Amino acid sequence: MEAYSGNRARGWRKWLLNRFVLVPAAILAVAAAWNLYASTHDDGLVTGQVLDAQGKPVEGADVTLWVFSFTTFAENRSVKTGADGSFRITGNPSHHIQLSAVKPGIGSSQRIPIRLYFRSQNTTLAAPLILSGKA
Structure with missing residues (x-):
């Protein structure tokens, strides 16, 4: 049972560090940061x-x-x-x-x-x- 949970943990880690997860996550983080910046600097000054x-x-x-x-x-x-x-x-x-x-x-x-x-x-x-x- 212990070996199974160790393989399972490595499977999740491998999935999370996959480029098909990391690249969209990075794009989402940049978009969120830009939207936060824009919403706090849009007073028209x-x-x-x-x-x-x-x-x-x-x-x-x-x-x-x-x-x-x-x-x-x-x-x-x-x-x-x-x-x-x-x-x-x-x-x-x-x-x-x-x-x-x-x-x-x-x-x-x-x-x-x-x-x-x-x-x-x-x-x-x-x-x-x-x-x-x-x-």
Whole structure:
């Protein structure tokens, strides 16, 4: 009876360590981890900073969020920068957006395209929006 239960235990171990079990289990684990990450980072928060051509923060600049709507980008919302040139946009509904900034008398930035991995993904700009030229 003891030999039978030892073979049985080895049979289960062999079955569990089989590639036809391990590969789908690994895929399931990665998918579960991704879904957990996405569900905890989907507030639609976009943050960044606006600087002038000399690298100084720009207070009161208008930062506009453009959202892709089927064929074109449409203006979704606009916020003003704080004293340190930082901005915070909440409620981004898309994964394909663009950002631009403008302040009369100082200049405007180029429209920066941003591709996110999923809708409403929280993101922080890697580089600030730089105002140049006259607006």
